[in-house]
Ligand SMILES: Cc1cc2nc3c(=O)[nH]c(=O)nc-3n(C[C@H](O)[C@H](O)[C@H](O)COP(=O)(O)O)c2cc1C
């Protein structure tokens with residue numbers, strides 16, 4: 224099996240599983256507790272059907288949209304995700320270049336393995352930075368200043384991760400950052416010599432954005448759960464978010480808003496967008512899926528800020544349903560991470576191309592020429 | 607596999623299965639008829655989703671709740687279950703001490719293998735005695751007086767077990783109390799020699815609350831179904847419950863109430879709480895799950911008595927959902943029984959500790975600092 228055999232999410236996932244040492248595969252693939260929410264995130268799209276119109280006259284549909292003040296070529300972009308260097312030696316550089324090539328946005332995690340400055344050098348495409356608030360508040364200021372200087376387009380603050388989710392697959396595999404060879408995991412790593420070779424011969428693993436502030440996770444091995452619980456500030460509140468917005472003074476989103484109450488507060492403190500997200504089912508299991516919650520949120524605040532639906536998106540039709548229900552755009556994590564692990568930059572490009580083609584094809588089948596034509600009349604929720 | 611590998615309910619269950627002779631494992635693990643209700647008890651939690659709130663500054667979480675006038679540090683407790691000596695040689699002693707460590711309620715079954723007197727001398731945290739209404743009134747009086755003398759905080763009368771449920775796994779394995787070696791069970795006992803050694807060497811099996819009155823289950827082997835069907839008084843009615851309530855004179859609960867009508871009557875006869883429960887699916891199969899029925903009951907009597915949701919809990923989030931609907935506390939059997947079988951007191955402590963850690967984490971992720979912050983606004987029921 225190789226990249227040319229990857230036509231959809233399951234294919235990329237299969238190939239990634241072949242290439243990655245199992246603790247790393249399961250770090251991407253796993254969710255919290257019983258993974259009910261993880262599974263529901265995708266399942267919930269099937270609770271809603273599309274109603275096409277025919278004979279609408281052909282022509283290539285326009286699937287571009289605008290978020291964080293930047294035009295993107297398709298209504299889907301790369302969610303910020305941690306430690307991409309583990310999935311491919313080029314890591315964030317590969318994702319950022321692929322996103323630029325396809326004309327969509329790249330999201331960078333605080334926990335990225337490339338630095339803000341490094342990414343600006345490889346991509347002039349739309350870029351979003353994702354902020355975690357550490358107990359050491361000087362990290363926040365430092366990151367915002369650097370993003371400003373590097374001219375990132377938007378900033379988002381993740382609010383659903385004040386404490387690490389209970390990812391039981393990581394307990395079992397002993398996943399840590401940087402990867403630690405335990406007797407238990409040794410076998411797993413030895414089974415993927417190609418990965419080990421790339422890992423050891425390419426640029427050193429580091430949490431590039433925070434390494435000058437803390438050794439943890441770069442030189443001192445930590446499980447992700449330990450890192451989050453030690454470093455992030457569980458006391459984070461609305462004032463902290465407001466502080467970031469003022470300091471940033473540009474397009475800003477909260478990532479991980481689920482309730483109408485919080486979405487309204489987000490408007491009050493000056494957010495221009497929210498990620499409707501449960502962190503891909505990796506945090507609170509039993510949390511409602513973003514798509515299930517979308518209608519409520521979009522009815523309440525859809526005209527006042529950009530709603531980004533994040534989580535469970537695997538197909539072009541999922542994107543269409545989300546837009547019809549009121550999202551401005553979607554973002555995805557696992558879908559592009561598996562493609563990154565499958566084939567580096569070429570893999571991510573292929574995944575984005577597949578998405579673009581699916582969205583365009585399905586727009587034609589729906590009889591829609593632009594995303595604006597997608598509204599509630601085009602979907603029906605199953606009872 | 608050992609205790610360190612147990613991260614959740616199903617891990618403990620797996621380890622228990624490894625350690626226990628199969629008739630005993632299936633006695634815990636099984637339920638009535640086709641086990642539809644048993645399965646539904648847990649799956650009903652998945653028909654509702656949580657909607658969290660963010661940025662609420664949730665460093666410190668208070669998980670405490672007050673039921674029957676007693677403050678518990680955790681919003682869940684150990685339901686009374688029978689015959690714990692069979693699951694681990696420390697039996698009720700192990701569970702009681704673990705419950706004390708977490709300052710939560712310990713429920714002691716009428717069919718316990720350690721006496722109320724010993725439990726009272728062992729732990730000073732809240733205790734509940736679970737009462738079965740026997741035909742033998744002398745036995746009833748004795749149970750009640752002993753629990754009173756031992757200063758138990760609550761008496762819970764089980765009302766869903768006037769006859770034995772149809773637990774077909776027990777029929778197949780030939781489970782009896784005390785365990786009897788039949789040809790069909792011999793093999794499974796022989797494959798767990800450690801259990802056999804502990805069972806034979808660590809103190810005699812007994813049912814201290816009953817043995818002065820009945821031979822069945824103590825010196826005469828009997829099936830549990832047979833015990834219920836022959837020893838318990840099937841004519842038990844509201845008058846009996848009311849009399850018992852006043853004879854007890856303290857906090858009194860009915861365990862196994864499912865209908866609004868009965869919940870209201872429980873208020874009328876002077877109960878201070880009820881357990882919405884179907885006995886862990888072990889009695890009437892097809893009975894509604896406690897969680898499915900909870901809102902109806904809370905709406906009817908939640909402001910008058912403590913409503914406890916009992917059965918099916920395997921996760922902190924399950925408890926959060928029940929508490930959001932309005933349960934005052936959650937109660938479970940299997941959530942600590944497999945852990946008891948897996949590793950005695952250390953096992954139960956690990957299990958209770960994990961639920962506590964889950965609840966703390968989940969409360970933070972929900973943006974809630976105390977149990978009363980949870981409410982129905984944070985829930986969405988899936989359309990089915
Ligand atoms: C391996 C992995 C790492 C992630 N790291 C981060 C992160 O560092 N910061 C963040 O805000 N979200 C992180 N996320 C969550 C994603 O941004 C996104 O919310 C999620 O992946 C969406 O669900 P999906 O994977 O079903 O598309 C991560 C997700 C995955 C799978």
Ligand SMILES: Cc1cc2nc3c(=O)[nH]c(=O)nc-3n(C[C@H](O)[C@H](O)[C@H](O)COP(=O)(O)O)c2cc1C
Nearest residue numbers: 634685686687688715764885886917918938939940
């Ligand atoms: C092995 C076992 C023994 C039980 N023994 C009793 C008992 O003696 N008296 C009683 O009222 N309930 C008894 N129960 C029912 C529990 O009190 C409780 O209602 C049930 O376990 C809740 O369901 P859960 O196991 O899914 O938490 C028993 C349950 C189990 C699993």
